[in-house]
Amino acid sequence: MSTLSLPPRLLMGPGPINCYPRVLSAMATQLVGQYDPVMTGYMNEVMALYRRVFNTSNQHTVLIDGTSRAGIEAVLVSALEPGDCVLVPVFGRFGHLLAEICERAGAKVHTIEVPWGEVFDPQQIEEAVQRVRPKLLAIVQGDTSTTMLQPLAQLGEICRRYDVIFYSDATASIGGNAFDTDTWQLDAVSIGLQKCLGGPSGSAPITLSPRYVELVRKRHHVEAGIKDSHHHGASGSRIQSNYFDIPMILDYWGEERLNHHTEAASMLFCARECAITLLDEGKDAVIARHKLAGDAMLAGIQALGLQPFGNLQHKMNNVVGVTIPHDVDGEAIRHTLLHRFNIEIGTSFGPLKGKIWRIGTMGYNARQDAVLHTLQSLETVLRQQRGPITGTPGAGVDAALAVYDENRQ
């Protein structure tokens, strides 16, 4: 075995993406003990940083160790008891994931759907809430499988009116699109690092409202068969997971520092650096950079004569779906881009498998040069496969440059 030797790929798919260099450096930091005041000090810092990332004053803003779905699972498994009723509006693959996790938690899951490439009207969701009367509404904000961004702003008010816990998975969208936990009245949000935050996967920041925390703290709290004395008045069934038991995780992150897992310190260093990188540049500036890169990529794609997928009014800033032309072998194009150009773009799932590519411009890669290299390479590979196509050579790059130039004025 030799030392690690990876090709210098440019990751322009729907995530993961190349990390910010400073995030990679943070990951290589030497450890201290998990209760060393230096370490607990950094844990407190991370909580404060992610309150700013989430736009919230929620005390309970912590990391779940694991990839993004660890955050999803922790939030759902801790809140849901067998038989609880849940509403999951599904507009892409990750909606199905939320529904599946709720089902595994024993909940009665009601889904509503819109065609892939669309999002829900708040009224559709309100009607379903009225009909189903769920305990919890679980909805994705940005579903990378369709590139659509579900507006959440009006859903919190609906949930409060019907006394529903409001949860969103904002993994793919936060950092590149507006997100406002408190203003939108969310009770729980989970994210990951490997999309617009520019980190590796492996840490899932979550934020929880007092309302959510009160709900989960009421459930049985049992550690290794011994009833925990400071959780009186427990009601309902015991949380089915130890690792994802949010009351225990909060006790570990809280003043008590009750032992639970060993914090994944290297990932915490990454998560901290991702948040600092975002906040140093400024949340609005980072969103604007994602919007600009996304607009430039879209303009380039259209100038190449390719059709973007879905309702563009609701497209996420950080990823575009591209309809694969009928006369093109989509996988062969991806293969050549990867192996000859070192550029990765994404395929898709379910009903969109083989129908669209997904091209991301996220985090560190929401950059002009990354957009231009991708468009130039895609044009070349398309020309090689299809023969000369109509349109001016370099049209994709020119259109993307024009978007950047316009922005400069």
Ligand SMILES: *Cc1c(COP(=O)(O)O)cnc(C)c1O
């Ligand atoms: C990419 C993505 C995830 C990723 O989950 P992992 O467990 O980190 O693979 C989760 N949710 C959404 C909406 C995503 O787009």
